[in-house]
Amino acid sequence: xxxxxxxxxxxxxxxxxxxxxxxxxxxxxxxxxxxxxxxxxxxxxxxxxxxxxxxxxxxxxxxxxxxxxxxxxxxxxxxxxxxxxxxxxxxxxxxxxxxxxxxxxxxxxxxxxxxxxxxxxxxxxxxxxxxxxxxxxxxxxxxxxxxxxxxxxxxxxxxxxxxxxxxxxxxxxxxxxxxxxxxxxxxxxxxxxxxxxxxxxxxxxxxxxxxxxxxxxxxxxxxxxxxxxxxxx
Numbered sequence: 464x465x466x467x468x469x470x471x472x473x474x475x476x477x478x479x480x481x482x483x484x485x486x487x488x489x490x491x492x493x494x495x496x497x498x499x500x501x502x503x504x505x506x507x508x509x510x511x512x513x514x515x516x517x518x519x520x521x522x523x524x525x526x527x528x529x530x531x532x533x534x535x536x537x538x539x540x541x542x543x544x545x546x547x548x549x550x551x552x553x554x555x556x557x558x559x560x561x562x563x564x565x566x567x568x569x570x571x572x573x574x575x576x577x578x579x580x581x582x583x584x585x586x587x588x589x590x591x592x593x594x595x596x597x598x599x600x601x602x603x604x605x606x607x608x609x610x611x612x613x614x615x616x617x618x619x620x621x622x623x624x625x626x627x628x629x630x631x632x633x634x635x636x637x638x639x640x641x642x643x644x645x646x647x648x649x650x651x652x653x654x655x656x657x658x659x660x661x662x663x664x665x666x667x668x669x670x671x672x673x674x675x676x677x678x679x680x681x682x683x684x685x686x687x688x689x690x691x692x693x694x695x696x
Contacts, residue, residue, distance in 0.1 A: 464573045466692045468510040470683065478520040478547060478558060481566070485513065488568045489634045496570065496630055508570040512686065512694065514679060515566070517558040519544035521651060524625050527554035531652040544647070551635035553607065553625030555651050561642035561663065563678055567686075571631040574690055578628055582607060584689045585637050589622045591685040592639075592678065598667055609639075611662060619660035621667070639682070640664065642672050 473481060492508050499506055521532060521544060531554055532546065539546055544559075558564055571581060586602055589609045593600045600621060603610040609622035622639040640663035648661045665673045687694045 465507045468512050468692045468694050470694050470696050471513045473515040475516045478517045485634045492632045511568040513566040515564050519559040521546045523548045523555045524551050524553040531555040534650045551625040551627045556623045557647050563639045566636040569633050588685045592681045595681050619662040621662050
């Protein structure tokens, strides 16, 4: 098993460009796994963690409802935003400046073969990161992601998640609102969940801006510990 994960921090990149890049890495791992089985080889499969920030974009998962996008194509253009229907799970979400977006492209056979556990580890990574800032967050039953004040009228999501997996290889991942412009969420029903708010780390801390590089370092520490992995920079 290979428990080394190569980190690629891409900075700010177009969503489609990074989606295509994910697909290439995903295919690289899948092809190697298929070759191992066909030729009875034991070649090591790589693992990747891509961190990125996207320009304004809305994405709709394969089981999502387009009616959860509340603005027209013309309004999207006016807001300098794009829209894509993609092959992850989940409904509609927003990505944009001020988010830390993480795409783990892992061969789970290097770690454990349990998608439920995988999602819980992604959530726990963010829960532990928020705890470093003195913020208590948790899971909301039946609603993947990380939330604050679950079970109250003030429940709000701070991190959305949606993944795809094939032959235990993962792609897509999480979008953590750190310094996000929350106004862009007004144009959708986030994750298809009505009457639930969203928030951002800087809002919760009462700061104009949170150091995103510092947040990334905390995410990487908790991610590596949970997966018992070595993250290679």
